[in-house]
Amino acid sequence: MAASRSATARKRALPSLRSSALVLGLLAIGIAGWWWSQRDAAAAVGAYRTATVESGDLRVAISATGTLAAISTVDVGSQISGQVTDVLVDFNDRVRRDQVIARIDPSTYQAQIAQGSAAVSSARANLATAKATLANAEVDYKRKAELVGQQLIARSDVDLAKAARDQALAQVAAAQAQITQQQASTQTSQLNLERTVIRSPVDGVVLTRSIEPGQTVAASLQAPVLFQIAEDLSKMEIVLQIDEADIGQVKSGQGVNFTVDAFPDRAFRGKVQQVRLSATNTNNVITYPVVVSVDNADGVLLPGMTANAEIEVSRRDDVLKVPNAALRFKPADDAAPADGAQAQPRGSLAGEVPKLAQSLQLNPTQQAAFDDALKQMRERMAARMAPTNVPQGGGSALFGRGPGGGPGAGNGNSGGDMSGAMRQRMQERFNQQFAAFRATLDAAQQGKWDAGVNALVGARRAPVYKLVDGQPRLAMVRIGVSDGTNTEVSGDIAAGDAVIVGAQRAAQPKAAQ
Incomplete structure (x- = not known):
């Protein structure tokens, strides 16, 4: 009896054990599949080198070297010779x-002054003699003029007396001129004497x-x-030689940071005072002098010190920035997203124009006109994005397409670049598309709208690749200033996103033992 009950219990336990085994098997298969998918994802992530999009400040500066000098330096010389x-x-x-x-030594000029004074005295004595002679000649002439009227003397005697009088007048004038000449000579000697000090x-x-x-x-x-x-050494200046490729970015009033070797741990500030037009050609390298004014109130800066300066030509605060390597990265053909994967990138005008319109605070009528224009724009975009309508040689950045036909395709960071003629045609089409909407805006809104459109159309665009779920995903972004290491970006990107900056090198096979 007991054996029968034991057999019956074993028969009931068999289905329960089979069910448990089946559940455990399915669970093991699920765990194995999850592990395999995680390994593939980790392998995909490990195939790329990434960097995190950061929010911060960007400062663009031009480096140059110059020499500190006083604003006004006077060379004091001597106008005379001597010991x-x-x-x-x-x-x-x-x-x-x-x-x-x-x-x-003033002795030479003192002697010249004494000699000149004696010459002036001699000239004055000659003048007195000439005046006495003139007086005698004048009296003689008058007397003979009276006698000739009485016919007591010959006419020739009167003519001789008149000539003697005129000669005495000339001698007086010559004596007076000699005095003036000697006085001028003495005055010159007096000036030279003063110049000895x-x-x-x-x-x-x-x-x-x-x-x-x-x-x-x-x-x-x-x-x-x-x-x-x-x-005045409390105010100094630096003359920097700026290359012609950078001189267009330098303006008066821009800030300048510089250091000197005497104080390597201290940063000094200056300001661009003047951009001079006198170019210098050195071995076919054209440079322009830029004058930087420096406040040296504490007197630590000395003339002649070498200044390593940076002219701050642009500064952007609290912007998104990515490494420049992210703008140069282009995945291999097998890893690149297929054409049409993003028919309308948010980095295109179609994705940015609504933000511009939102800033205008539109009324219902204006909003309806904008929505209608935007709808027509997107329809035109969809038609142009169709494979059969892709023009040979590339598309238009207005519709989120870069050179090469694909969205944002291109080589390096030139994917969103356009020629001036293309930008002009694109802006004309854009203005035609939104002409009815613009007519509903007031003057202030129109000015803001035009400025925003010009900024959007004129902005440079480039493709970057974000790593999403282990796969590269194309994003067209607007690029701004660059400091040589990082570049300002905006568009379909956010702080914290992982952007691909390069691919991992394949592991090298081990050499045979």
């Missing part, structure tokens, strides 16, 4: 305007001194430079 008797200032001395800084023409600091007491200064051909004085 230096006194040098009253030295290097780095502060001087004031009209302060005596050197003297030249060298004075500072400005308030400043002595940078260089090229004379010593006892040295002879020769100023026969040109004025020798005795001192070099910087007028």
Whole structure:
């Protein structure tokens, strides 16, 4: 009896064991499939090198090297020759305007002044003699003129008296001219005597001194430079040589950061003051001088220091940025998304125009006109995106298509680039498409709309590839400024997205043992 009950229990337990085994088998198959799919996904992810899209600041700068110098540097020279008797200032001395800084031996010019004074006295004595002779000749002429009227003397005697009078008048004039000449000569000697005292023409600091007491200064051909004085070292300047390829980005008022070797851990600031037009050709390299003004209130910067400067030509705050390698990446043909996979990328105008319209705060009538124009635009896009309507040689970026017929196809980051003529034609078609909508806008809205359309049409576009579920996915983005490492992007991309920057190298087979 007991054996019969045991057999019956075993018969009932068999179906339960079979069901449990079946469940365990199905569970094992599911786990194996999940593991296999995860391994394939991990293998796909591992096939690419990626970078994360970040939000931050981008700063575009032009690097150049220049030399610090005082804004105004005066070369103090000598207009006369002579021996230096006194040098009253030295290097780095502060001087004031009209302060005596050197003297030249004045004895030569003092002697010339004494000689000139004697010559003036002699000329004055000659003048007195000439005047006395003139007075005598005048009296003689008058007397003989009266006698000739009485016919007591001959007419020839009167003519001789008149000639003597005129000759005495000329002698008086010559004596007066001689006095003026000697006075001028003496005045020249007096000026040269004053020039033996060298004075500072400005308030400043002595940078260089090229004379010593006892040295002879020769100023026969040109004025020798005795001192070099910087007028004000609290304000300095840097003259940078900027390449012609970058000079178009440099404007007055732009900020400049620079460092000097004397203070490598300290950053200094300046401002572009002037972009000079005088180009310099050095070995067929054209550069333009750019003057940067520098505040040196603390006096730590010295003339002649080499400045390693960066001119900040553009700055973008809180923008999305990707590595430049992401704009150059193009997947292999077997990994590239098929044509038409994204018939309307959000990076195209069709995806960005609604954002522009939303910023205009449209009323219901204007919104209806915009929706109608956008609908027609998308219909035209769909027709152009059809395989049978793809033009040979590429499509139009207006419809989210890049060169090569595919959406955003292209080589490197040139996929969204267009010629000026193509941009103009695209803008004309766009304006025609939205002409009825634009007519419903007021003047302020029209201005904002036109500016936004110009910015969208003129923007450069490029393809990037995001890694989504282990597969590359094309995204057309607008690109902005670049600092050489990262580039500003906007469009079908967000912070935190993984963009592909390259493919992993295939593992090399091990050499045979």
